[in-house]
Amino acid sequence: IRDRIAELKTQLDAIRNEQNNRRSSRRESPCVALVGYTNAGKSSLMRALTGSDGLVADKLFATLDTTVRVMHPESFPRVLVSDTVGFIKKLPHDLVASFRSTLDEALNASLLLFTVDASDPNFRSQLDVTRGVLREIGADDQDQFIILNKVDQLTTEQIRALRMEYPEAIMISAKKPEDVKRVRDLVLSFFERDMVEESVLVPYAKSHLTGPIHEKSRVLSEDYEDEGTLMKLRAPKDFIAWLKKQV
16 A cells, blocks of 8 residues: 555656646636545546546546547537546545646636535535545635546435435436536536627737637627628637737
């Protein structure tokens, strides 16, 4: 066990340094973090949301690194999805600091999806563990939704009872495309809730702005005028303000 702990610490320290470098290049992109107890199905949901080939394994710490991928099909604005390390109860003291360092992705996310294995009789206590760890690292103020995963393994009566107990939770099976789409729509709606619609004339001489525009906003229409492209956008207020200064 000591050898395994030492091995995990070494891997986590290396991961932390790499993540710090990667994080600096994507701070402004909307990000949602999947958090939850180990084996809750976060990696399966991550793979379904992003079309990636992340590791899916039924074992502790299958995901050590905080994997970050673009949500697929790609949206406008582009949304990043991060799959954090799975939590466990009574984490060995020597690993606590290292594991917390990998959870910085949750601190930088605007939205947390608490992914829960609803088929596990102990999921309530596991949810408490997840909330406790996030509270300790200061990541409990973000907006959040509960995703009750693996409901395909429950009876109709169990599903009905969970709906009564968690009326605002999203009940899914990460194996079902229609359920994954509901999660994707939820995420997009969250990031679009504070957006505004605005028409901006982008001069042809400043066509280099079209890249940031498509990355940070949803382009509703484009009309080609004599002076430039008149673009109707749905985007965050601060981006619209920045864009107007550029044109």
